[in-house]
Every structure is written in C-alpha cells, then in structure tokens.
Amino acid sequence: MSAIEPITLASQGPGVEFDAVGLTLGRTTILDQVSFKVRPGSVHALVGPNGGGKSSLIKTLLGQMPHHGRLNLHWAGAPGCIGYVPQALEFDRGLPMTVDDFMAAMCQRRPAFLGLSRHYAASIGQALERVGMQDKRKRRMGALSGGERQRVLLAQGLIPAPQLLVLDEPMSALDEAGIRIFEQLLLDWRTSGTTVLWIEHDLEAVKRLADHVTGLNRRILFDAPPEQALRPEALLQLFSTHPRSAAVTGSHA
Template sequence: MIAAATTPLASALGPSLAFDGISLTLGRTDILSGVSFNVAAGSVHALVGPNGGGKSSLVKTLLGQMPHRGKLSVSWPGDRPGVIGYIPQALEFDRGLPMTVNDFMAAMCQRKPAFLGLSRARSGEIGDALARVGMQDKRNRRMGALSGGERQRVLLAQGLVPGPSMVVLDEPMSALDEAGVRVFEELLDNWRAQRVTVLWIEHDLEAVGRLADRVTGLNRQVLCDGPPAQVLTPDRLLALFSTRPRVGSLPQERAA
C-alpha cells in the first residue's frame, strides 16, 4: 500500500490520471514510446495487450518505481491525496517460512512490526478484508500451505487495507478459481459503487468486456483506446496481439 494521507477516502471519488507522452528505455530497448491516454476519476479502466507490451512497466512508472520521460499526472479531488492500493500478479516468497496469513497482513498493512502481531488499530480492518475475500477462516494458515488461488485472495485482501481511493491491479485473475473470480468481480462492483479509480491489467478479454468502463490497448505504444465494445473488436485485437510494432509505426485509434 502507498498511503498518501492519514485519512482513508474509500467512499470518496478517486483521482483522474493523465499519461502524456510516457516513454521508457532500458538499455537499447524501447519499452514504451509516447504513451498517452486518460483514466477518468472513479472508473474501471483496463490495460490489455501482449506479454512484453509494456503494461506492467507503465504501472511501475505510475507507482514511481521506474524512470521515464513524459508527464504523468494524478489529480486528486479537492487536492487531497488518498490511498493507493497495489495488487501484484503473484507473490514470490520462500514457502518454507513459518509466515501465516495474519503475519503477512500485519507486514503489509500496518506500521507496527509484524513480529509483534496485529495492531489493534488494524486488526478489525484486516479481519473485514479477509472476510470479504473468503479467507477469514484461514488467518492462521501458513502462506506456503495455501493454494495459488488462496494466496491471490490474500493479495486482494491486503489491497483493501487501509481503504483505497485508487487501486492498481496487475492480472489479479490469473490464479483465481471460479469462486475467487466471483469474489474479485464483487470487489470491482464495490469499487465502482464507491467511485474508486481502478487501473487494471488483464488478459481475460471476456472479463474486460463485461467489467471495464474503458479499455486501452498497449503494445509499447497505445494502439487503441475507448469503450470495450468499440476496442475489443477482431480487427483491433488482431493488430494489437499479432505483431510487435516498430515504435511510431502504427497510428493510435481512439473511440469516443
């Protein structure tokens, strides 16, 4: 979690985002080139594209983890920064560690050292978050003993504490079973109802078509941007996934 304010704004309007000419080069490789699009405040905005197309790198620029050229703006309502929740694609750790779900949540969601246990200030929130993802009864289970889908649910739970105003998701559905997918979709519905801004990397195009408000197709540069019904067409998806375009070689398509 990245806490930018002491008071969570879970019920407040999330920020709008503006990516303006974002470029990123690692060594001699252009990872991103002139990426420009906007994310509306309180919307569910999906990023789709092939592996290696720069989606995760773009998210890392947003989180301040990678240097870049261009301008990236986060406009908070009333100029009051809120809380950003980040949910990665997977959790890498030594499965032999005697770390329980409670230990993990304590390490991720509170300032008190995890070895001192859950703080009273966060214990209720953490319990509620685990209950929302169906993991409340496994709080004392070792993380290494959980299935991949269960670990992904715990990652979803840590993104809920403290209550976020913006959520960044990196392929959260990749390890979820059918029940976990239903949990995730309920979280998306709740975030939309609370007007939380969601930036969501996803490969499941059927889910994107049902759940996203707007979609940006990224393959090192923006190749399409608009409502799901206008972006997720066979022709645009073929152009997006079939080739790796030379930088600047393809025009960006925008749908109103």
C-alpha cells in the first residue's frame, strides 16, 4: 500500500495518556495538573482560549517542552510514526523554494537541492493531489496564499502515513474548498485507525467531526463527547475563566 493511500484498515494508532502534566516557566504556570486520555484511533479535539496552554501541551507531547507528570503513548504493537501539522509556516518568502522543494526537504533524507528522490516522488505527488495542490508544485512557497500554504502543510503531514497525528489549528487559514479537503482527510484518518489530536477554534467543526472534546484553560475544565462538552454553560466557563487563575497556586508548586 502507498504511504498515503486512504482507507484500507491500517494498524491502529496509539492511545495517549496525560497524567497530571504540569508546565511552569519562571513563576508562570502554563499547565496545571492536566490529566485526560485520547482513545486509540479516535479524533480528539482540544479547545480553549488563546493563552490557555493548548500549543504548550502539544509541545510536551512532541518532546519540545519540559514538564512534570507523566505522558504515555500506548501502542498496540511496535511504536509507529507520529505526524505534526503546525498552525503556520514561518519562512523568508523571498526564498526561491518551490512546493516540490519544500516537500522534498520535509519528506526525504536526500538534500532538497538534488530534487525529489524516486522513492518519494510518487507519494509526494499523491499527497499534493489529495490536498488540491498538484498543479502548483512548481510555484514558489512565498507566492502561495495562506490557505495554499496550509494545504501544503497538510500534504507533508501525510508522508509517511502517521499512526498518531497532531494538528495545531489546521483550519485557521483555509478557504471553503480547503476546509472541505481537510474534513475529508479527517474522515480518512478516522477510517484508517489513525489517532488524531486536533487543536481547533471552530467549535461547529469540532461538534460535527470530533469523537471527544477536552476543554483546556491552563487546567482541564471538561472532557466529554461533543454533545456534552460543547454545551453553552461549559463553553462560557471555559472562555470566561481567567487563564491565570490556575497559576496562583501552581506557581508555588
């Protein structure tokens, strides 16, 4: 099977367990005793206000931030591939880097200036086709719109096919066509058994597409299926609670 072909049943992704995870920078508590579980093969949304610790929690999962507590991945067999799609791509837009150059740099070990290797060329072409960017492979990354760059980021997240995929607000720059593509990808990942941890601000999309929702504002305020989690009273508490309220006691821990 090709690395990105959708939907024959793949090996199921891992369960993820956050157990009393804490993060303090200086005297500021970023995460306060965060505990929840992500079921294997599920689409799990993480919602909350800006500054509430969502991206920091993701960085602890990816090994980019120090933390207290335990963070465990429960694989059914041998550990598999973890993919990550960031919220945005920061780079010098004047660089003469094409979409193909970017995909080569992200997806293969061979230096990008040597072009696409035969091993990855087909997979990269298929990934770009799936996100509607096949006809813009020779365009400079700096000449793309924000939504087009986000589609390219989604494409690189498909290679190699991940068993655990972390998405940091992937819909933020997408237009309507891009959103439809993303929603189809999300359905494909669920069908293939990929575990998806998805930071998202579009609560309507979360309600339609997520299996489970965790509300985070420095600490966990709810952790439930969408129909329970996204009730008005729960959202009011999540977005009205001052994010530093959990830091008062945590800063002395």
